[in-house]
Every structure is written in C-alpha cells, then in structure tokens.
Amino acid sequence: MNADTTNTREAVLYRMVMDDHVCPFGLKARDLLRREGYSVDDHWLTTRDETDAFQAEHDVETTPQVFIGGERIGGYDEVKRHFGKPVIDPKAVSYTPVIAVFSVTALMALAASWAMYGDLLTVRAAEWFIAFSMCVLAILKLRDVESFSNMFLGYDLLAQRAVPYAYFYPFGEAFAGILMISGALLWLAVPVALFIGTVGAVSVFKAVYIDKRELECACVGGDSNVPLGFISLTENLMMIAMGIWMTLKAVM
Structure with missing residues (x-):
C-alpha cells in the first residue's frame, strides 16, 4: 500500500x-x-x-x-x-461481455431444464443454451443497430455486397433464436440460422485466419472491445450446429 x-x-x-x-x-x-x-x-x-x-x-x-x-x-x-488496485482501460481488449452472455444463458438453460424436467443436464438444456445465447446476443446488437452495422460491415462478406443485410442480421438471429426456444416454425427458423451462421463463419474465418486482419467483433454490439476471432466464429458455428441438429431431430 x-x-x-x-x-x-x-x-x-x-x-x-x-x-x-x-x-x-x-x-x-x-x-x-x-x-x-x-x-x-x-x-x-x-x-x-x-x-x-x-x-x-x-x-x-x-x-x-x-x-x-x-x-x-x-x-x-x-x-x-x-492503493495498488487495477484500473481498467476502457479501450483494452476484453472478453468480459462474451463471458457474461454465455455464463448467464447457460444458467438460464439449466434453470429452464430443471423447471420443465426436474433435471439439469438434458438435451433441451443444450438447445436452450444456444437459443438463449442467440437471443441475448441479438439484443446487444439491437441496442444500437447503426453502431453494430458499422462494425459488421468491416468483415462480413455478404453485408459488404448488400448493406441492408447488416441491418437484417440481428433481427434474423433473434427471430431464429425465439422460434428455436419455442420449437415452433422450425422449417423457417432452421434455414435462417443456417444461412446467417454459414455466411458469418466464412466471413470471420477469411478475415481472421486468411487475411490476418485485427478487427473488433460486432457479436456483442457495436461498442465492444471483443476481438474478432474464435468467439465470433463460435457464435456462428453454434447457429449452424443448432440448425443441423434441429433438422436431424425433425427427420428422426
């Protein structure tokens, strides 16, 4: 001291x-x-x-x-x-927003599973975790769509060709997530999740792992300092995995 x-x-x-x-x-x-x-x-x-x-x-x-x-x-x-306490740099890279989102949505999924089935570790809990995460991430984007779109346009391949897609993305993510929570209209939710997830995954992979660009991720909104990379790729891969899983469930 x-x-x-x-x-x-x-x-x-x-x-x-x-x-x-x-x-x-x-x-x-x-x-x-x-x-x-x-x-x-x-x-x-x-x-x-x-x-x-x-x-x-x-x-x-x-x-x-x-x-x-x-x-x-x-x-x-x-x-x-x-007093020797750490001082947070507001411009420093931080994964805190992502950790907060996935931690809370995981707990929400476990709570919903317990309420519905009296068991924490269920297949539905895993489904809800991804769907809840999609919805919460969409909310963060929708807080300021303009700011999100500005950051998103920096790396998304489809948005760079068709700017309105940058505005559609958070609505599509929320729409698919809500329907997947309810289990309703999956014939519509699954294609949306697969489409935006695939485009997003390809865009992030190209920007980060091929072009080696250092960008900020728009996954938790347009005012974050989360670096573009594994987290953004994971968000999109989760949507793809959820879409494939829901499709398999429907045909099994």
Whole structure:
C-alpha cells in the first residue's frame, strides 16, 4: 500500500452532489477510501459555479478529487492506483461481455431444464443454451443497430455486397433464436440460422485466419472491445450446429 503512514489515515474528498447530479465516481472514491481504513472528510460541490471555482483553484479538470496527508492524489482512478488496485482501460481488449452472455444463458438453460424436467443436464438444456445465447446476443446488437452495422460491415462478406443485410442480421438471429426456444416454425427458423451462421463463419474465418486482419467483433454490439476471432466464429458455428441438429431431430 502506498498510503502515507505518517498521517492519521484521514482523507479529504471533494465531489459533486447536486439536485440533478450525484457523481458516481465520487461515491466510488469514498467507498474505496473507507474500505482502505480511512475516515473521509466529505466535501460536497453543490453548484456548477462551486465546482468550476474548485477546479480553477486546484488546476484540475475533473472531480472528484482526493487529498491524503495534504497531498492531492487525484480522481477515482488515481486513488485506485494509489492503493495498488487495477484500473481498467476502457479501450483494452476484453472478453468480459462474451463471458457474461454465455455464463448467464447457460444458467438460464439449466434453470429452464430443471423447471420443465426436474433435471439439469438434458438435451433441451443444450438447445436452450444456444437459443438463449442467440437471443441475448441479438439484443446487444439491437441496442444500437447503426453502431453494430458499422462494425459488421468491416468483415462480413455478404453485408459488404448488400448493406441492408447488416441491418437484417440481428433481427434474423433473434427471430431464429425465439422460434428455436419455442420449437415452433422450425422449417423457417432452421434455414435462417443456417444461412446467417454459414455466411458469418466464412466471413470471420477469411478475415481472421486468411487475411490476418485485427478487427473488433460486432457479436456483442457495436461498442465492444471483443476481438474478432474464435468467439465470433463460435457464435456462428453454434447457429449452424443448432440448425443441423434441429433438422436431424425433425427427420428422426
């Protein structure tokens, strides 16, 4: 810990607390200081003028600001660094969104299987896992279709030839996933899943493994830092596998 051991473990915090805005980073900084064993002299900046005057006085551009032992530590990220805590780079590559999606959809599938059959490990649970994943991934894309399409057009072969396909893709993924959850209209859901899955898999494979391009994946929406590669390929292969499996089930 880098804290000054000569002080009385007191920290001074200046943060914005206004009628229409409470700074979340100020709350996080206060919480971190308390968890590190500091008493916090919590000063509220309650108006824009008061905040501007504080920033001008201390020659800083942002709040909150933390002082320990009379020394300015800085904002929330600087306080984390002061205590040796990791600071997340918002531009850094991260698989967290994908891990979150697949972990939750797997648990949802197991829960649905238990509710329906009283058993966790069923074939239907595996089917639901893929279908739930398709739906959740589609939701993430549909949050901002424009942003998704911009990223998707960077590597999808069909979208580059027919731009409207970039807008169709998340709707098709959601449509196929919903029908596969219900088991209804599989004659329509299966071709959609097979088509978009196959085009997607070929596009990702070419971009990553043949052209060796370093791109960001649009699989969890257009604002993620997930790298294009194995995860994107897996998403598409899952759709293909689900389409083939559903077809085999229908003819068995």
